[in-house]
């Protein structure tokens with residue numbers, strides 16, 4: 001399903017292969033996603049966990065010209081992925097909205113991925129919200145072009161939000177004993193964190209001093225569906241590394257400056 005995808009999530013698309021897809025009259029829903037996209041990975045985890053691979057096609061945004069193409073922007077004016085287009089042509093952007101739709105639409109299929117008590121559901125909602133509003137935006141400091149001050153602030157914000165999540169995590173999963181959509185939201189972003197911060201920012205161990213997150217990470221890695229999605233995301237990051245992304249964007253040079261703190 002993912003073969004046609006490019007690995008340039010979270011960066012502008014350039015020159016990737018195209019695959020034609022009918023967006024208006026598809027009998028199936030279509031998810032626009034590429035392997036490295038952490039926000040799209042959370043939907044891919046849910047699709048695979050619930051066994052929905054034959055109901056939902058997964059294609060690259062390149063299939064309709066890329067994230068900033070006229071056709072894509074008509075569907076999602078934000079020019080971001082993931083985006084799901086339903087069989088009637090309705091466009092659903094925003095990962096958490098897509099998650100809500102898929103869990104509702106396919107409630108009878110596979111695990112519910114929703115906690116069984118109001119308290120645990122609130123806990124899952126809180127972890128998801130911390131991810132989407134605070135941790136997610138700070139992620140850009142790990143791999144996007146920006147000035148040194150903004151990057152240092154972003155890395156500090158990431159460390160702070162990881163501590164906030166450490167305080168929220170019930171264990172072994174975010175909301176307790178059940179895997180929920182909160183875990184799906186968080187683990188792809190932690191693939192970025194675990195891959196990038198030690199390699200390029202000098203962190204020793206991103207889970208040091210965060211024992212609940214360490215146990216959560218171990219539990220997620222033991223989930224075969226999560227492990228498969230982690231490998232997809234990591235594969236994309238390895239391509240970025242091979243293409244010298246951190247050197248070419250001047251990130252290595254910025255991190256060499258001792259005027260700022262980079263490792264927490």
Ligand SMILES: N[C@@H](CCC(=O)N[C@@H](CS)C(=O)NCC(=O)O)C(=O)O
Nearest residue numbers: 010037038039080081082094095096
């Ligand atoms: N709030 C959005 C964030 C989605 C997002 O930032 N996606 C990234 C890929 S991981 C993207 O499309 N970036 C391209 C861009 O911002 O131009 C969601 O939850 O879906």
